[in-house]
Amino acid sequence: MKPDIKTRADIEKFIANFYDTVKADKTIGFIFTELVQMNWEKHIPLIVDFWETILLDHPVYKNNAMDAHFILNKKVPLQKKYFTSWLLLFNIAVDDLFEGEKATLAKTRAKSIADVMFFKMENTNQAL
């Protein structure tokens, strides 16, 4: 039996796992390795803050996550297939290391946020 997500260090572990596979992914890898000049030292703590806020009920993330994606969506329209790959890799990264209530919460929240994000991006693209 795997442990559940309990600490910020646990979040750091599945996020590191996630980005290892994201960078190597044939569908969405290019976004992170070519399209965006990722500042990983800045990004990783931010995304860990994001998940700490959701999973550990500790509101350390103060940004609006949608904003970064609206900017990104202007460089490359964020299509359904990108969200499908993103979610698949996210779920695998969590399942590899953790199971339990928080692990399930991470996956269900990722899915609901991805659905809203796709809806917003698609609406913006249609309005252009």
Ligand code: HEM
């Ligand atoms: C097609 C799917 C997605 C792609 C390609 C994508 C890509 C990216 C990229 C390239 C950045 C960095 C932007 C920058 O620093 O310039 C970013 C930031 C971020 N992403 Fe995503 N993302 C996707 C979906 C999601 C989803 C579903 C979530 C949440 C569940 C999410 C949460 C975040 C957060 C919290 C940040 C940091 C925003 C900030 O505060 O600066 N992303 N994303």
